[in-house]
Amino acid sequence: MKVIERIPQRHTADGDGVKIKRIDGFSNSFLDPILMVDELRSDNPDDYIGGFPPHPHRGMETFTYIRKGGFEHRDSMGNVEAIEQYGTQWMSTGKGILHSEMPLNDAKEGLHGFQIWINLPAKDKMRDPLYKDSNDSGNPQFVDNNGVSLRALAGTWEFQDQRLDAAVQHTSANTKIADIHIPKSETITLNGVEGNLLAVLVYEGKLELPESRGAEMLILSPVEVLSLTADKHTDVNVLLFSANQIKEPVAHHGPFVMNTQEELIQAVRDYQSGFFGQVKN
Secondary structure, eight states, X not given: OOEEEEEEOEEEEETTTEEEEEEEOTTOGGGTTEEXXXXXXXSOGGGTTTXXXXXXXXSEEEEEEEEESOEEEEETTSOEEEEOTTOEEEEEOTTOEEEEXXXXXXXXXXXXXXXXXXXXXXXXXXXXXXXXXXXXXXXXXXXXXTSOEEEEEEXXXXXXXXXXXXXXXXXXXXXXXXXXXXXXXXXXXXXXXXSSEEEEEEEESOEEETTOXXXXXXXXXXXXXXXXXXXXXXXXXXXXXXXXXXXXXXXXXXXXEXXXXXXXXXXXXXXXXXXXXXXXX
């Protein structure tokens, strides 16, 4: 297993002044089909209370995972759902959708979550939008005898002879996501890891193998058997990604992700003409 590239998290803001740490993959072909991974983590409501008011998307998927606190999601398809602790929400935007994500009242006690943008292949960018969340079924977790745990967030994972089927199963490019906790000096071993993208976001602690330097995304060479070992001084929490790379041109402008500049111009025109509908209060 080889570390192909390291991408550090950088501090920025989005929405109505929400403070986040971002992994930017728009111009990084190694991270294809992952376009962006935002981490929102704060116990200060001023950092996130403005939320993400209504805004459009086209040509990509959003995947939200909440570890603490929660958001209320609303969209122009009529979906209104609260996403709370350990819940996930997936939206394949296709030809266009408007949505908002606003902190729930109990998020005043703190908020920790991630939003991941996944590219859509050209053939799917103008299909009808789709929506799915984990509110009905939850996301399964297995904890072994050493305290190592894996929570399936997207796709199906095999861990210690356990099959873990996440609520969201049909992401673009067969993107699979898991939240993994490894106590200090312990190791997780996963067999049958699929896809030609393998990436690990180290969001707490440090890995000893492969060596990590803190808050960063590690892009790894594809392997069938993956082993991750926590540093001997600290527990580690990571998001693990596997996917099939799309390998198509990426044209990006704000919330729109297409293949050409002409398609981006058309997306802006369609949004301005009201094609994306409205989010109802």
